[in-house]
Amino acid sequence: MSEVxxxxxxxxxxxERFKDVSDELMRDHLDAMQCLxxxxxxxxxxxxxxxxxxxxxxxxxxxxxxIPVSEQLIAFVESLYELWLTPCELVEQWIxxxxxxxxxxxxxxxxxxxxxxxRRSLAVIASLKAIDSxxxxxx
Numbered sequence: 709m710s711e712v713x714x715x716x717x718x719x720x721x722x723x724e725r726f727k728d729v730s731d732e733l734m735r736d737h738l739d740a741m742q743c744l745x746x747x748x749x750x751x752x753x754x755x756x757x758x759x760x761x762x763x764x765x766x767x768x769x770x771x772x773x774x775i776p777v778s779e780q781l782i783a784f785v786e787s788l789y790e791l792w793l794t795p796c797e798l799v800e801q802w803i804x805x806x807x808x809x810x811x812x813x814x815x816x817x818x819x820x821x822x823x824x825x826x827r828r829s830l831a832v833i834a835s836l837k838a839i840d841s842x843x844x845x846x847x
Contacts, residue, residue, distance in 0.1 A: 743811040746802050750819040753792070753799065757822035760788045764829065786833050789826050796823055 764785050771777045803816060813819075 739806075739809050739811060742802075743806050743813055746799075746806055747813040747815055749795075749799060749802075750813055750815045753795075754815060754818045754822050756792055757826060760785065760792060761825070761829075763788075782833070786830065789830050789833075792826050793823075793830075 767777050767781055767785060799819075803813065806813065
């Protein structure tokens with residue numbers, strides 16, 4: 709084999725290694741972008757939860773001050789909490805996939821706390837409805 713052949717073979721191997729690096733970098737970049745997209749979705753979820761929570765707090769404060777709160781308003785807040793939960797399973801799956809690849813969204817803890825609070829609020833609403841139903845039926 710001539711010196712030129714060795715140089716060409718060496719150049720080819722180095723180009724292949726460089727391409728492998730660029731392929732890996734592109735995969736890492738795409739994973740990182742997925743993580744950023746997920747972080748954005750989690751942030752939107754947290755902000756939506758905070759908006760519902762503020763409205764819920766105002767209704768509870770009003771009721772605590774003796775201001776009548778209509779059942780329609782309570783039902784509306786309940787429907788917002790339920791609607792908030794709609795994408796949660798898909799989002800949790802997305803999070804699991806990212807974590808399996810070594811990524812953890814920055815605002816994951818805030819999102820999971822919001823999820824716990826939404827579920828807790830819905831449980832409280834359900835309990836209050838059950839108590840109200842018992843009182844209404846005269847038991």
